Amino acid sequence: MRSKVAKDIQEETPEEVRIFVRQYTDIVIRINQILQAKGYTQKDLAEKMKKKPSEINKWLKGNHNLTLMTLAKLEAELGEPIIHISNERLQKKPRKKIA
Template identity: 50%
Template sequence: MLKNKRLESRRKKISKDVELFVERSFDIVDRIHFILQKQGKEQKDLAKALGKTESEISKWMTGTHNFTMKTLTKIEAVLGEPILQTVKQDNAEVKQKKIEVTESVFSMPSSEKRTSLPMQFHTLFTGECEPRYYA
């Protein structure tokens, strides 16, 4: 198959986040289509259940719509099946690095480098809201 050089050049410049966004968007639409088909429903049924127009649902289902979590949870509630699944971790499995805080200077135990404590950390650890700068 003959490939357009300009198009291929543009594809190579697409950032990873844009690639992932498009991929996830199509995954979501594919999942919704699958559930509708499995339940013997059509897009118009989804539109009616959500109180939307058929044309709006049709636009969503092109694969380029930026779904909000609120919209996705409404769709899940109407269809009675999950669209997205998250990975939950047990707190015992999560290992956190400890931060050593001394005189508003912190360091990671695995590093010899020391850095001035950013304002948000200074406020968090000391409760003081006025900016302080340490040399």
């Protein structure tokens, strides 16, 4: 069972922060899965992308806000999709319009 402090922190955390953390974690896990499947290290990826290994490490430790362009470059270099949105999700009606 979670401690009261942990529960209080979770309840105080804005929903967008929880979503961000979940999505960022999913992305990092996916990138690491691809690296492992291809037998690449972070250093190998850095060399392929002409980046410093420390920058790749920041991306994969959550110390950098990945842009869509960075994700596109990663997908292009790794040759694998990182983010997948199913057609089913795209066909659902939006929850509500933002004014």
